[in-house]
Amino acid sequence: MTVNGWSTEQIPDMSGRTFVVTGATAGLGLVTTRALAARGARVVLAVRDEERGRRVAADIATTRPGVDLQVRRIDLADLDSVRKFADGMHADHSRVDVLINNAGVMALPRTLSPQGHEVQFATNHLGHFALTGLLLDLLLAGRDPRVVTVTSVNHRQAKVRFGDPTGERGYSPMGFYNTSKLANAIFGYELHRRLSAAASPLRSFLAHPGYTATNLQSGATTPIWRLLLGRIGNPLLAQPVDRGVWPQLYAATDPGAQPGQLVAPGGPGELRGHPAPAKLSTAATDPEHGRRLWELSEQATDVRFGALRPAS
Secondary structure (H helix, E strand, O other): OOOOOOOHHHOOOOOOOEEEEEOOOOHHHHHHHHHHHHOOOEEEEEEOOHHHHHHHHHHHHHHOOOOOEEEEEOOOOOHHHHHHHHHHHHHHOOOOOEEEEOOOOOOOOOOEOOOOOEHHHHHHHHHHHHHHHHOHHHHHOOOOOEEEEEOOHHHHHOOOOOOOOOOOOOOOHHHHHHHHHHHHHHHHHHHHHHHHHOOOOOEEEEEOOOOEOOHHHHOOOOHHHHHHHHHHHHHHHOEOHHHHOHHHHHHHHOOOOOOOOEEEEOOHHHOOOOEEEEOOOHHHHOHHHHHHHHHHHHHHHOOOOOOOOOOO
16 A cells, blocks of 8 residues: 555545444544535544534534534443444435444543443444444445544554453553554454455444544543653643644545555654554454454344455
């Protein structure tokens, strides 16, 4: 894959295509939504705060008259909310062309979701796993259908925690964030593997934004991480969010994007720069990790992906 200075100016016309973007009210999700709307896409803003979503949609519409934006509530930490969102999509849409699994939380104190899962793992991974599976038939009906799962450069520092997914035997806010982003990477690659084995028209892509200044870092609820990430790291190291979205927008829209490929900033340390191909960690591409995470996720969410089976 050769990107050669790609930016949002190179996004093709997206008229007639339907995108679902999770976490569309702030940070990467907001800028992603703006960029897609600017190219004529219909965008479903999948958001936890519906009122805030409506304000965002109204603001975008002031500069893009006639833009087709739909606001729908979803709390990715709550699997009942994910199912309700998917039911609404089936009622109102015959297809989804691209799902961008973008939303995330970071460095939270140990908290459990309504279904009893560690909340970072529930929000960042399990909710997106369930959403992808529940929208699978709509995606298969799409035109050049894609799933883009947003991971992190931190996935390479993460531990696989199949034996203690809720942190009962020891919890680190940043450690479990990293684990959730490794789960994103494992899921995106395992989805690619299974789709390829099934000769499916749906394709799975992975992206990470490098070190991008978003509300994710400043929203960390433990004081030390809020200080280190939001007040120190962002001003000194981070690139602006309108560049941080390049990898996921490239993966979601560019005809040259390669399925199963991680797209990341091409600069030193993958922290900033134009999108470029990057390597996933060995843990992310391990078939056994893929199988185990898939089975764990199916059991945790009670969502199955129909005919998709592990690649032989």
